[in-house]
Amino acid sequence: MAIKVLVVDDSSFFRRRVSEIVNQDPELEVIATASNGAEAVRMAAELNPQVITMDIEMPVMDGITAVREIMAKCPTPILMFSSLTHDGAKATLDALDAGALDFLPKRFEDIATNKDDAILLLQQRVKALGRRRMFRPIARPVVTSTPSVRPTSSVLGTTSTASHTPATAPVRTSTAASIRASGKQYKILLIGTSTGGPVALQKILTQFPANYPHPILLIQHMPAAFTPAFASRLNGLCKIEVKEAANGDLLKPGCAYLAPGGMQMMVERTGGSGRLKVIAGSVDMNYKPCVDITFASASKAFSGDVLAVVLTGMGADGREGARMLKAVGATIWAQDEASCVVYGMPQAVASAGIATQSIALDNMAECILKESVRV
Helix, strand or coil, rough: EEEEEEECCCCHHHHHHHHHHHHHHCCCEEEEEEECHHHHHHHHHHHHHHCCEECCCCCCCHHHHHHHHHHHHHHEEEEEEECCCCHHHHHHHHHHHCCEEEEEEECCCHHHHHHHHHHHHHHHHHHHHHHHHCCCCCCCEEECCCCCCCCCCCCCCEEEECCCHHHHHCCCEEEEHHHHCCCCCEEEEEEECCHHHHHHHHHCCCCCCCCCCCCCEEEECCCCCCCCHHHHHHHHCCCCEEECCEEEEHHHHHHHHEEEEEEEEEEEECEEEEEEEEEEEECHHHHHHCCHHHHHHHHHHCCCCCCECCCCCCCCCHHHHHHHHCCCCCCEEEHHHHCCCCCHHHHHHHHHCCCCCEHHHHHHHHHHHHHCCCC
16 A cells, blocks of 8 residues: 655645655655645644655745644654755754654755656655554564674675565563663764654753763764754753864764764774864765764774664665674664664664664663763
C-alpha cells in the first residue's frame, strides 16, 4: 500500500511540482494539498496522512504554527521545505523544535546539482518518514546489545545505504542502570548524525555539564547556510560551549565543534591535544560534512582513546569510519531503532557488529557521561 502524503504550500506551482514528483514513485501517493497552515491542520486530522510536506511562510497560518498544532492533535511525520538563508535556517530549526522530523531546501537545485538526483532524494526522504510511521514499534527498549554480524565490504565514502528492516538476530535488552562504565580513558567524543539529528543533538548536549572533560566533534548532515545558526542555537541552550568549527581550531575540553556545511572536518594530533583541519568537500563526496571522514581522521589522531556515537540518519555514513576506529580500539555506540527518526546510519554500524551498544535517545546523555567522565 502506498504511503499517503499531504502537500502543503501557498504556491500552486510548488504544490503541483511536489505532487508530481511524489506521485512518480509507486510507493507514494499524494492524497490532498493545502494552501496554508490552517488547512493543513484540518486535513491532517480528517485524512490521516502518513507524511506531510510543509512550507514555512504561508498566509492564514505559518508552517511552524501548523507543525505545532498537528503534533499536538494528530502527530504526523513532517518534512519542511526551507530557503537556504540565515532566516530560513532559523525558521527550519524552530520547525524541528516544534516537532518536524526533516527538512529539504525549497529550491531543487539546492538539493542536488542533478535534477534526477534531487527528485530521488525527495522521494527517499518522504518514504523514510512514512516507514517510520508504519513500522516503528511503540515500546522503546532502553539499551540493547548489538549482535555480532559479519561485516559487509564497502569503500570509505560510498553511498551504500542500510536496510530499514531491523536485523533478524536476537537482541538482548537491558536497562540503562545496568550499563556500567568500562573505566576506559578517553580523549575525545565524536557524534555523527543526519535525519533527526538536530533534535537528538540538542537533547543530548543540553544535559552535559560545563566542565565536561573532553572536546566533542559533531558531524551533522546540514547545508552550509544552516550550521552557523545551529551552532549558535546549541551554544545558547547548552552549558558547554558549542561553535561552528574553523580551520586551525585547537581542541579544548568542554567545547563542541560542529562541522560546517559543505566542508569536511578532520582532526590532527598536535602534541597532547588536537587541531581541526576544515577543508572544502570534494565534488565526488555525497556528504559534506561526512561522518566517515571525521571518524577516519580521529582513528589516526587519537587511536583507541575515542568514544564515537552514531545517531539517527538515512544511509550508512559513519560505518566505515567507525570500522577504522574500532580496529584501533575505540568504543562505538549507536542509537537504538525505536528512538531513531530514521534507523539507517545506526543500523549500519550495529548490523555490521561495529557498535557495542545500541542506546535509546532518552538515555544517551546519561550513558555517555557515565562512560566518559571519571568521578
